[in-house]
Amino acid sequence: MRTTTFYRCVLGLGLLGAARPGAQGQRLSPAAAPATTASAAIALANPVLPGDFPDPSVVKIGNTYWATATSSNWGPVFPLLKSTNLTDWTLAGSVFGGERPAWADYYFWAPEISQDGGKTYIFYTAHKRGGNLAVGVASADRPEGPYRDHGPLVGQPDGSIDAFPMRDEKGQPYLIWKEDGNSANKPTPIWAQPMNAARTALTGTKTELFRNTAPWEGNLVEGVSMVRHGGYFYAFYAANGCCGGGCTYATGVARARTLLGPWEKYARNPILTQNAAWRCPGHGTAVERNGRWYLLHHAYAAVAGSQMVGRQGVLSEFTWGPSGWPVFAGGGVATGAPARPAPAVRDGFDGTALGLAWQWPVEYQPTAAVRDGQLHLSARPDHGGAALGHTVYVADYDATATLLHPGALPAGTAAGLAALGDPDNALALLAGDGRLRLVRRAKGQEEVLVETALPAGAGPLRLRLQARRNTQFTFAYSTDEGRTWAPLTTGTATSGAYLPPWDRGIRVGVLAQGPATAVADFDEFTLTSQAP
Known part of the structure; x- marks a missing residue:
């Protein structure tokens, strides 16, 4: 374990998404996990963080556990989750909210949350404006913030990422990080x-x-997390290809008597590899809970299409073997309990502020207001429009949104429901200018796949998106509150395999295109997971 100033604790077994006070949010309610005793193992019903939560990190502050994860190019930057029982999690906010650090523009990766001297610190990676990837730090007097950014700590020419704070054997605080040499075909x-x-x-x-020196590590080692145990510093680390359908990620470990080494890699690396349920496990934090040890890390679910969900937070138990090295049962992600059921989402916009679960492209935060049970989304004329998205949890799901007053949208304005990869890639069912259109946006270029006349005198228009294997999409609309549906398709499912970038998953949400003076009104959004 780290010394108490950098104490880590195991992440809980579920996720509850809640809104800020007065806001209508999404409460994600997985089935309760079996109770545990002080010495019992956690029932590992993975994923513990469903959805796109790469590089998860967690710390215990008082009697409350706080967690965060990579947000990449989705805002708000770095989610903050809290729990008092490690089973039920509340989405409490974010580190930077709607304001990005002034020195950074995108790629907000690998936040590491820690507590020291009464302050909470977030060490994180971001892309420096006009430069390369760098490690920055922010601090707060309370874990929920507000956080004050202190700027970058290190930014090497090839990039610096994946920071981790650790005290040496004399108590001196150090920063551990990776030099991103693989970006320039160099060692890491x-x-x-x-x-x-x-x-x-x-x-x-x-x-x-x-x-990186071992064949299994490929062109990189990264994501180091350290603990002290049995007279050694142990560094858990990830190696090889993190992301996408061709990922090769796995987890290894090295140890040393003193922080600065010499370091010895375990001869039986990798110690955590994929299995039938989970692919490419890596970038984890080793933690102790009630005398038992776990690695909180991310992995892709092995079900077809789950790569498009993103890298989910999972928990795997290990023991310390006779020689002192950690050993994972079966060598793969824990699968000893049934998979945790996916949450269902409904947002009726009944509060006074946007629910915390909503996200947006980090460089293009939309203007949105919630009042009188409606979401009012101001349109945007560029970058694919103003977008608000919600993470998905499984490969098969249905999403709906109700667009109010579609016939009253100003000329040149279109709004509706969309599967969102990033500002340049989307599939959307949009109403506007008297038409309903199924639009594909790929690499910034839009194509109308099919269109029809907007039903005469249409009032509230219910729009539906159905995803299967997270790559095949069909769309429909309803003018009678969802009692009957009319398809708007090309005759076959439309492929969305191109949507998400390599390091993140799909979002589903609402979109408004057109002049900034135009406003689209919505009054309900739902997201329902389906059996594969």
């Missing part, structure tokens, strides 16, 4: 360098701990 050293007491600057000189 793991570095350690002292930090000042405020954790706002590096001091002294950096020391290389280890780099």
Whole structure:
């Protein structure tokens, strides 16, 4: 374990998404996990964080557990979740909310949350404006924030990512990070360098701990998480290809008597690999709970199409073997309990603010207001329109949204329901200018796949999207509150395999295109997972 100033704790067994006070949010209610005793194992009904939650991190502050994860190019930047029982999680907010750090523009990766001296710190990766990837840090007097950003700590020419704070054997705080050499066809050293007491600057000189040298590691090692156990520092790390259909990620471990080494890699690496249920496990945090040890990490569900959900948060137990090295039962992600059922989502916009579960392209935050049981989304003329999205949980799902007053939208305005990859890639069912259109946006270019006249005198228009294997999409609309549906398709399902970038999953939500003075009104959104 780390010393108490960087104490880590195991992540809980479910996720509850709630809104800010007065907002209508989504309460994600998986089945309750079996109770555990002080020495009992956690029933590992994975995923513990359903949806797109890569690189999860967790810390115990007082009697409350706080977690965060990569948000990449979706805002708000870095979700904050809390729990008092490690079973029921509440989405409490985000580290940076609607404001990005001034020095960074996108790729908000791998936040590491820690507590020290009464302050909460978030060490994170982001792309520096006009530069490359760098490691920054933010701090707060309370884990829920507000957070003050202190800017980048290190940004090497090839990029610096995946920061982790760790005290050495003398109590000196260090920053551990990866030099992103694989971006330039170079090795990927793991570095350690002292930090000042405020954790706002590096001091002294950096020391290389280890780099990718073993065949299974491929062109990189990254995502280091450290604990102290039995007289050793143990560094859990990920290696090889993290993401996408061709991912090759796995987890290894190295150890040393002192933080600066020499470091020895385990001869039986990798210690955590894929199995029939989960693919490409990696970038995890080793944690102790009630005398038992776990790795909280991400992985893709092995069900067809689940890559498009994203890298989900899963939990795997390990023991310390006779030689002191960690051993995972079966060598793969824990599958000893039934999979946790996916949450159902309904947002009736009954509060006074947008629910915390909604996300948007981080560079193009939309203007939205919630009042009188409706969402009022201001349109955008560029970058595919103004988009609000919600993470999905499984490969098969239905989503609906009700668009109010479709016939009253100003000329040149279209609004509706969409599957969103990023601002340049979407599939959308849009109403506007007297027409209903199924539109494909790919690499920034839009194509109308099919269109029909908007029903005469149409009042509220219920729109439906159905995804199967997260790649095949069909669309329909209803003018009688969903009692009957009329399809708007090309005759076959439309492929959305192109939608998400390599490092994230699909979002489903609402979209408004047109002049910024135009406003689209919605009054309900639902997301329902279906059996494959």
